[in-house]
Amino acid sequence: MAIRILNDLQQDKFLDDEGYAVIPFLNAAETKILVDLFHENHPETKEGLYATAHSSSKEFKQRLNDEILNQFTRATAETFFECRPLGGSYIVKYKGEKGVLYPHQDWNIVDEDFYRSFNIWVPLVDTNDENGALAVLPHSHKLIKSYRGVNIADPFYKVNGYTWQYHKTVHMKAGEALIYDHRLLHASAVNQTDAPRLAVVFGIIPEKAEMRYYYLENGIVSEYENNVDFFFNNDILKGPQGLKKIKDIDYQIPVVTEEEFDELYLGKKPEPKKAEPQSPPEQPERVVEPDEINKSLFQKIMDWMSI
Numbered sequence: 404m405a406i407r408i409l410n411d412l413q414q415d416k417f418l419d420d421e422g423y424a425v426i427p428f429l430n431a432a433e434t435k436i437l438v439d440l441f442h443e444n445h446p447e448t449k450e451g452l453y454a455t456a457h458s459s460s461k462e463f464k465q466r467l468n469d470e471i472l473n474q475f476t477r478a479t480a481e482t483f484f485e486c487r488p489l490g491g492s493y494i495v496k497y498k499g500e501k502g503v504l505y506p507h508q509d510w511n512i513v514d515e516d517f518y519r520s521f522n523i524w525v526p527l528v529d530t531n532d533e534n535g536a537l538a539v540l541p542h543s544h545k546l547i548k549s550y551r552g553v554n555i556a557d558p559f560y561k562v563n564g565y566t567w568q569y570h571k572t573v574h575m576k577a578g579e580a581l582i583y584d585h586r587l588l589h590a591s592a593v594n595q596t597d598a599p600r601l602a603v604v605f606g607i608i609p610e611k612a613e614m615r616y617y618y619l620e621n622g623i624v625s626e627y628e629n630n631v632d633f634f635f636n637n638d639i640l641k642g643p644q645g646l647k648k649i650k651d652i653d654y655q656i657p658v659v660t661e662e663e664f665d666e667l668y669l670g671k672k673p674e675p676k677k678a679e680p681q682s683p684p685e686q687p688e689r690v691v692e693p694d695e696i697n698k699s700l701f702q703k704i705m706d707w708m709s710i
Contacts, residue, residue, distance in 0.1 A: 405419045405519070406518060406519065406609050407484045407485070408483060408484060408486060408519070408521065408582075408609070409424070409426075409482060409483060409484060409582075410481070410482060410483065410484050411426075411482075414426060415484070418582060418584070420542060421541045421542050422539070422541065422542055422543060422544035422545070422583060422584040422586065422587035423539050423541070423573075423581060423582060423583040423584065423587055423589075424581075424582050424583075425573060425575060425579055425580070425581050425582075426482060426579065426580050426582065427578070427579060427580075428478045428482065428523070428525055428578060428579055428580035429474065429475075429478055429525060429578035429580075430578065431578065433474045433477070433478075433578070434527055434577050434578040436470075436474055437470075437471065437474055437527055437603055438527045438528075438601060440467070440470055441493055441495070441527070441601060444463075444467065445495075448497065448599075449495070449497055449599075450497050450498075450499060450501055450502075451496075451497060451499065451501030451502050452494070452495070452496050452497075452501070452502045452504060453493075453494075453495045453496075453497065454492050454493065454494050454495075455467050455492045455493045456468075456490070456492035456634075461635055461636060464492075464635055465635055467491075467492070467493065468490050468491045468492070468635070471491035471492070471493075471603050471605060472488060472491055472605070475488065475491070475523070475605055478580070479523075479607070482580070483607060485609065485610045485611075486607050486608065486609055486610060487607065487608055487609070487610045487612075488605055488606070488607050489512075489605070489606035489607060489608065489614075489631050489634075490605070490606055490631055490634055490635065491603060491604065491605040491606075492603065492604055492605075493601070493602070493603055494524075494602045494603065494604050495599050495600065495601055495602070496534070496535045496591065496594045496599065496600040496602075497594060497599050497600075498594050498595065498596060498597055498599075499593065499594070500593055502535060502591075502593060502594050503535075503591070503592060503593050504590055504591045505563045505564065505567070505590055506538075506540065506559065506563040506564075506566050506567055506570060506588045506589065506590040507557055507559070507560070507563060507588065507589070507590070508549070508551055508557040508559065508585065508586055508587065508588055508589075509522065509551070509585040509586075510551045510552050510553070510585065510617070511549075511550055511551050511552065511585065511615060511617050512585065512606065512608065512614055512615060512616075512629065513608050513609075513612045513613070513614060513615055514612075514613070514615055514626075515548070515586070517612070518608065518609050518611075518612035519584055519585075519586075519608075519609070520584075520585045520606065520607070520608045520612070521582055521583060521584055521585065521606070521607050521608070522582070522583055522585065522604050522605070522606055522607075523580050523581075523582055523604065523605045523606075523607055524537060524580065524581040524582075524583065524602060524603075524604045525578065525579065525580045525581075525602060525603050525604070525605075526575050526576075526577055526578075526579070526600070526601065526602045527577055527578075527601040527602060527603065528577050528598070528600060528601050529574075529575065529576055529577055530573075530574060530575045530600060530602075531574050532572060532574075532592070533594075533595050533596055534594045534595070534596045534598070534600045535591045535592055535593060535594035535595075535600045536572050536573060536574055536575065536591065536592075537572075537573050537575075537581055537589060537590075537591050538567075538570035538571060538572040538573065538589065538590050538591060538592070539570060539571055539573060539581075539583060539587055539588070539589045540566060540569055540570050540571070540587065540588035540589065540668075541571060543566075543586075543587055543588040543668065544584040544586035544587040544588075545586075546667045546668060547657060547659070547667065549586075549656075549657065550617045550624050550652065550654055550656075551617065552616065552617035552618055552619070552624075553618065553639065553640050553642070554618065554619045554642075555617060555618070555619045555624060555656065556656065558656070558657040558658060558659045559588060559659050559664070560658075561658055561659065561660070562659055562660065562661050562664050563588075563590075565661050565664065566588060566664060566668075567590060569668065569669075570588070570589075570590055572592075613628070613629075614628070614629035614630055614631070615627065615628070615629050615649075616628075616629040616633070616639075616643050616646055617652075618642055618643050623651050623652070623654075624651070624652045624654045624656075625643070625648055625650070625651050625652070626648070626649045626650050626651075626652055627643040627646040627647060627648050627649060628646055628647045628649060629646060633645075633646065
């Protein structure tokens, strides 16, 4: 049985089944405070996809995080059941192709054998097809077990463009919240408007869950203890600096193909390949000399290296 996340049982079931839920969250006053705070700290126009969490200033990240948490306090208490908020950030999509976010899953930040983790994604402006609304792939969080991290690709990275056709674009009003499972495939298209698409995002986990960090080392996925301070005080892209290792995990990173995705998500069985008729050899069989075997093996290696 899934661990309860939301106070509303109907919404909680939908979140468990589909991997996301859209709910009323911030009121008009809370939304305006966060809009004003962003513009006060960002007088200049940027480009692409911008996140305050990527700032090199710890003080700047912490100050904005604290204010986002402050404005989320009321809604978080009313919405979530025995959950613990983590860290928050502005996520802003400016006009142009550089802001496109292709379908992907977020990192594991808890042990997903026992717990789930989520993002609370709140637009501060109305979102639509023109300004880069978030799109989700319903119930994709249950397709395949995986470990994901800074240098561990999610299993769908080779078919992210292919899966986009099945994503559902979520049109939202400013202040609503899209709560989604970190395992859920999600994306956002280009912002075609001149106005930045302002949003804030905040991580949340069950109260009893401990944070984790997964990292690929010498072909082996390692699991580390983790904490919120690590994300504020370290460059999380550089590996588990100072974190305590828990264990190494026997894990072969799966790479999903289009055919496998169709079977996993659509239930479409791949069509069996028709056997090609075999023609008799034109020449009698002969014994292959050892040096010819070596040449053949060498050629295979060269072919493999050229892929």
